[in-house]
Amino acid sequence: MISTVSQTPSLPLWKAYLGLCKLRVVGAIVFTAIIGMFLAVPGLPPLQETFWGALGIGLAAASAAALNHVYDREIDGKMGRTEDRPLPQAQLTPREANVFALILAAISMLVLTLLVNPLTAVLTFVSLIGYAVIYTRYLKRITIQNIVIGGAAGAAPPVLGWCAVTGGIHPHALLLFLLIFIWTPPHFWPLALAKKDEYRLADMPMLPVIYGDEVTKLHILGYTILLVIFSLLPYLTGMSGLIYLIAALLLGGGFLYHAIRLKRARDNKLAMRTFGYSLLYLAGIFSALLVDHYLPF
Known part of the structure; x- marks a missing residue:
């Protein structure tokens, strides 16, 4: 398969990949996850779990965002607020975006499993699938309650942050x-x-x-x-x-x-x-x- 990135030579390749990550959304997710970490303990949360937990959760969120770009590429091309995204503009191919998303997801799971705790990794993975697959690929297209039901995945970050520093859910x-x-x-x-x-x-x-x-x-x-x-x-x-x-x-x-x-x-x-x-x-x-x-x- 021939990449179509060359169709938009003015945009560096790294910016195209970065555009898949929805950094503003990821920033909000990491922010609420970190707040969850601080609220989980009476003093300051442990540095290792805080750093690696935030990184792992952020990478998982970026992976979900990239998959969202893949599944919504045809819809994005029809809407003014999303038509400039990397896939509608042929800056990247769906295959390239999928590979990028899978790499981010794999790194996220390794970080959370090995450097934080397995429960946080499992919950983060469930959240990723909930947003990128259940909500984006199915709910968004079949029900007016898509936002209500799909909101569960977006509401998970503070729970993930809490779990990252305590190993449990309170x-x-x-x-x-x-x-x-x-x-x-x-x-x-x-x-x-x-x-x-x-x-x-x-x-x-x-x-x-x-x-x-x-x-x-x-x-x-x-x-x-x-x-x-x-x-x-x-x-x-x-x-x-x-x-x-x-x-x-x-x-x-x-x-x-x-x-x-x-x-x-x-x-x-x-x-x-x-x-x-x-x-x-x-x-x-x-x-x-x-x-x-x-x-x-």
């Missing part, structure tokens, strides 16, 4: 999982709302494509209310203190404000602003957990 780690799991729909549906026409063109059964704008906005508001309620659990269970509670209420109030404004709007101009705030919310809520962990009162 109920508090599952609270972190729950936060991201419930956050995912009101995070992604505003983007789907803003890019509805592109998803329709790609024949993707996203909620706004199948049931329209108003139903989607109602779902966003409903899940945001659920998120605000469930975000109180770390405080109510004694996992965190007042710093986190105040941050959760303020950040949750901001999310509700955006969701309500989006629901009342006659158009979708506020969808991307809501999407942007959801990213700020996730970073803020996990940062608050970390600060509260070391400065409780």
Whole structure:
């Protein structure tokens, strides 16, 4: 098979491979995994498990991202926000992307198994398959609940981080999982709302494509209310203190404000602003957990 990389000579090969990794997404995954590591112990987590755990989880996330590029290459080529990705632009072939993904996955599993612990390796592998295969290849194409169900894979990183430094799973780690799991729909549906026409063109059964704008906005508001309620659990269970509670209420109030404004709007101009705030919310809520962990009162 002849590589088509030469069709875009202006882009170095290493950048094409790097483009498969979705570094922003991987960065968010590693961030929440590291927060899980710090929350798992009363002091500082052990350096070896923290470093190798973050590396292994990050490599697995990059592998899943590369496989996502392979499975979604035809869809990506039909959508404006993804048409510049390496495979639609023929900067790499699907075979090259698959090989790259498998190499990353293999290195990740070796790192986690040999330098962290086997349980973290197994859970990370399950998460990888959940996102790259179950969600990307199947759920995304057959159900409007793809984001809800597929959110489980994206919610795993803090549990993986917790397991990396303790060798087990604690109920508090599952609270972190729950936060991201419930956050995912009101995070992604505003983007789907803003890019509805592109998803329709790609024949993707996203909620706004199948049931329209108003139903989607109602779902966003409903899940945001659920998120605000469930975000109180770390405080109510004694996992965190007042710093986190105040941050959760303020950040949750901001999310509700955006969701309500989006629901009342006659158009979708506020969808991307809501999407942007959801990213700020996730970073803020996990940062608050970390600060509260070391400065409780």
